[in-house]
Amino acid sequence: EVQLVQSGAEVKEPGESLTISCKGSGYFFPNHWINWVRQMPGKGLEWMGRIDPSDSYTYYSPSFEGHVSFSVDKSIATAYLQWSSLKAADTAIYYCARRVAGAEGRYYYYSLDVWGKGTTVIVSS
């Protein structure tokens, strides 16, 4: 079974650092980009960016660049989302999701076909 298993919930204070993880299994991990998606309480989905596990190339949404960083250890099929200094506004659920790419008829497609269950991050003093 293809799955992404995320690390457990975190409660942190403002200014602290944090790393959460996303471990892939059931497929060849380097073949699929890992994307990170934020969902603030009661709100919609926001794409944060992605990392290519094969070469660690990253792309950040402008809304998140400079505030978070992505990394990967393909030897253990795990991607990471890191903050160096958390803010209260970082309180959210964070999902990792695998990108699948292919062709359907005359179109290429790029969708997020497998999602982790999410990691809840609470930042509060």
Added chain:
Amino acid sequence: EIVLTQSPGTLSLSPGERATLSCRASQSITSGYLAWYQQQPGQAPRLLIYATSSRATGIPDRFSGSGSDTDFTLTISRLEPEDFAVYYCQQYGSSMYTFGQGTKLEIK
């Protein structure tokens, strides 16, 4: 950045009825780059439709997608109790994904 606007914000229907959800893009989207996701309360999103109209693995055929250019639609032909959830459209362009704000499908 392409902005996706979903309508309505909330849709109230009864089981057995037909649901039509709209997603409008601020500029033209390649059809392959439009997807729909379902999110149940307390759960992660699930891919329903990719490339505008292709159902993901395990998705029942009561779900269908259509559209082109800037206007896309998710249709649920006959609502089942488990279909009441939040639905998001998503597009991929310029190396980025963007999501619509979501449509909440609630039981009338």
